[in-house]
Amino acid sequence: MSSTNNAPGAHTFQVDLRGLVDLLSHHLYSSPRVYLRELMQNAVDAISARQALDPAAPATITIKAGAEFSVTDSGVGLSEADVHTFLATIGRSSKRTADGGLDGSGLAQARGDFIGQFGIGLLACFVVADEITVVSRSAKTPDAPVIEWRGGSDGRYTITTLPASAKPEPGTTVTLRPRADAAEWTTPGRVLELARHYGSLLRHQVTVVDGGGVEIPVNPSPAPWAASHGSPLARREALTAYCRSTFDFTPLDSIELDLPLVGLRGVAYVLPDAVPPSRQAGHRVHLKGMLVSDTAPELLPDWAFFVRCVVDADSLRPTASREGLYADETLAAVRDALGARIRDWLTGLSASDPALLHRFIGAHHLAVKSLARHDDELLRMLLPWLPFETTDGNVTLDEFARAHPVVLVARTVEEFRQVAPIAAAAGLGVVNGGYTYDRDLVHRLPEIRPGSSVADLDPGTVTAHLDAVSPDAELAAAAFLAVAREVVGRFDCDVVLRTFHPASAPALLLDNREARHERNRAQLADEADGLWADILGSLRSEVPRAQLVLNHLNPLVRRAAGIGHRELAVTAVEALYGQALLLTRRPLKSSESALLNRSFISLLDHAMLGHESAAPHEES
The missing domain is CATH 3.30.565.10 (Histidine kinase-like ATPase, C-terminal domain)
Incomplete structure (x- = not known):
């Protein structure tokens, strides 16, 4: 044509x-x-x-x-x-x-x-x-x-x-x-x-x-939000039944949505179980009753991944294929308005239904933490209710702050695992800030609870709360400590002798991610040559070395401190260092794995030799 x-x-x-x-x-x-x-x-x-x-x-x-x-x-x-x-x-x-x-x-x-x-x-x-x-x-x-x-x-x-x-x-x-x-x-x-x-x-x-x-x-009855019901309970039951038939789950709660300016009505259903924030939302969007999309992730803000919506609107625009929504100013305004409605429901729970709030937070605390970082009103309302992993167990931040005037925050999960048993015994209050959003939220605690003090945990803080040993004990262990410093020095680590609880813990390895990064950089610089070595060398910074803290209250450490046999002392130090490494729960380097294997074999060998020397000789 x-x-x-x-x-x-x-x-x-x-x-x-x-x-x-x-x-x-x-x-x-x-x-x-x-x-x-x-x-x-x-x-x-x-x-x-x-x-x-x-x-x-x-x-x-x-x-x-x-x-x-x-x-x-x-x-x-x-x-x-x-x-x-x-x-x-x-x-x-x-x-x-x-x-x-x-x-x-x-x-x-x-x-x-x-x-x-x-x-x-x-x-x-x-x-x-x-x-x-x-x-x-x-x-x-x-x-x-x-x-x-x-x-x-x-x-x-x-x-x-x-x-x-x-x-x-x-x-x-x-x-x-x-x-x-x-x-x-x-x-x-x-x-x-x-x-x-x-x-x-x-x-x-x-x-x-x-x-x-x-x-x-096909459509013998209207949508449950558009129908008449005999009572609020009957309406709630009808909305719940619609969720089960549409999404195949029973919601924690139903949030009715009504935006008259764009002719939108529907329901946001709160998921009863946690879902990854990255999972694509399954919102169902109808335009004048006709289903346009059963995914529609653009309908709600990203933080609202704990709900599934079904809505019917008059003024949203479909794409050319009518299988999605056209991204324009109207859709952006609808997204903001629906997000505000869900936020209002969330903030109102603390006053209207604390039991439901606890169930919701138990399932979706990650979503709430994500939202609270950028919403001051929600932060003030819900931060006291949010659970955190601490040295006192999984407790709310408000409860933890009442018991610990100074709240220390471990930057990573590894650091928290290292110090949690010792810090708890020493009376230090440490929060695991290694999970998504947790460190940022804990540092905002003074805004909500005036008088609270929050600081990042430093290995030196834990060391300062460990008791020093007597000069006599330090002198008696001097030879063993010298061997120990020589052995673990190869791993950029110092050795100190302290007393701390629990006494069952023979050793504690204090380290942080920055120090490990610096040691890895230095190792790469030593192995590289030319321009790359110069670049890595220019990045050098003074970072504290890791510390292997030996617990003088532990009977095994006290016996090891008196070892006079150098080879056995080396094996004992390697075994103590290896056990402290395992307690950090971080991935081991090949040299550290080799040390663990070597110390195990050496200890087994010493044990067998000792058994043979102690056994009585047979008569001829």
């Missing part, structure tokens, strides 16, 4: 209709199943247009499944001019003005009444069939003729005028005979499934007629 403009050098595009139909019908949509949604959507728009002319007009959609599939609506119908303009022109909007006329330029104006665009939507039928038949009678004039349009996937179409008996009442019937490779999509069972999936919230009566002529209603 082409033509030439009268202006010199001006030409029109050459359009291959078969190729365009193939492109739109096979690549615009994600699955063949959308053909039924597009036909139902066109039917709904036609009914809306007729009710604009006559509010008392019937509003029915009948879907006949089987080898010959059809969708019949009681809508406004099409005249012959309409058929030429909108069924034969791809991309032209079939929106109608208030008086029932077709308005090809008023897409934005008509969006409040209609869902889609007939000219493109009809192409979805070519996914399952090679020919579409449309029989329509306009409601605009009493004696309007019945028009039959037959269109093929090759881009050709015919128009025929039929006798009035072919369609006595206004409306449209779209008929198609599926190809053999797509017949499964028009079977009665599949059609009923798809009709319920897409049209369960439609505001017009939708019926599926199976092969035996049995009529099955």
Whole structure:
């Protein structure tokens, strides 16, 4: 199809209709199943247009499944001019003005009444069939003729005028005979499934007629938030039942959503179990009752991953394929408003239902912590309720701060594991800040609880709370300590002798991530050469070495301090260092693993030699 403009050098595009139909019908949509949604959507728009002319007009959609599939609506119908303009022109909007006329330029104006665009939507039928038949009678004039349009996937179409008996009442019937490779999509069972999936919230009566002529209603009752209920309890039970049937879980609570400015109503269901924040949300979005998306992650802020929504809106815009939402200012405003509604529910729980709040936080404390970092109101309301891992166990931050005027925060889980037993015995209050958001939130505690003091934990802080040994004990262990410093010095570690509880702990390794990074950098610098070695050397910084703290209260350490045999002393130090390494629960380097194996074998060897020397000799 082409033509030439009268202006010199001006030409029109050459359009291959078969190729365009193939492109739109096979690549615009994600699955063949959308053909039924597009036909139902066109039917709904036609009914809306007729009710604009006559509010008392019937509003029915009948879907006949089987080898010959059809969708019949009681809508406004099409005249012959309409058929030429909108069924034969791809991309032209079939929106109608208030008086029932077709308005090809008023897409934005008509969006409040209609869902889609007939000219493109009809192409979805070519996914399952090679020919579409449309029989329509306009409601605009009493004696309007019945028009039959037959269109093929090759881009050709015919128009025929039929006798009035072919369609006595206004409306449209779209008929198609599926190809053999797509017949499964028009079977009665599949059609009923798809009709319920897409049209369960439609505001017009939708019926599926199976092969035996049995009529099955698709949407016999309105959405639970739009229906009348006998009591608040009955309403809550209806909302919960809808969640179970739609999402297959029983919610912790139901948050009703209502944004009149965009005609949005629905429910946000609070998940009963924790989910990873990275899991894609499964929100169901309906536009004027028609399901557009059953994922729609853009509907809510990222932090609200603990709810699943089902909403029906009037003013959101679908994408060209009607399988998602168009990202515009309206969607952004809706997202912010829905986020505010969920936040209000969350902050109100502390006063209205503390028991529910505890259950919610038990399942979704990560989500709350994520939100509280950027929401001062929520932080003040919920920070006292949030659980943290501490040296006093899993307790709320408010409870922990009452017991410890100075709250120390370990930067990593490894550091917390290192010091927790010793710090608890020494009366230090340490919070594990290694989990997501925890360190940031703990440092904001003084904003919520004036007078509280928060500081990052430093290994030196723990060392300062360990008791020094007497000079005599230090002198008696001097030879062993010298061997120990020589052995662990190879790992950039110092050795000190202290007393601390619990006495069952023979040794404690105090280290931090920055110190380990510095040692790794120095090792790389030593092994590198040329420019890379100079670069790594320029990054050198003074970082405290790790400390192996030996517990003089431990009987094993006291016996080791008196060892006079150098080889056995070396083995004892390696074993103590290896055990302290294991208690940190961090990955071991190859040299550290070799040390553990060597110390185990050496100790086993010493034990066996000692047993043999102590055994009595047999008489000859």
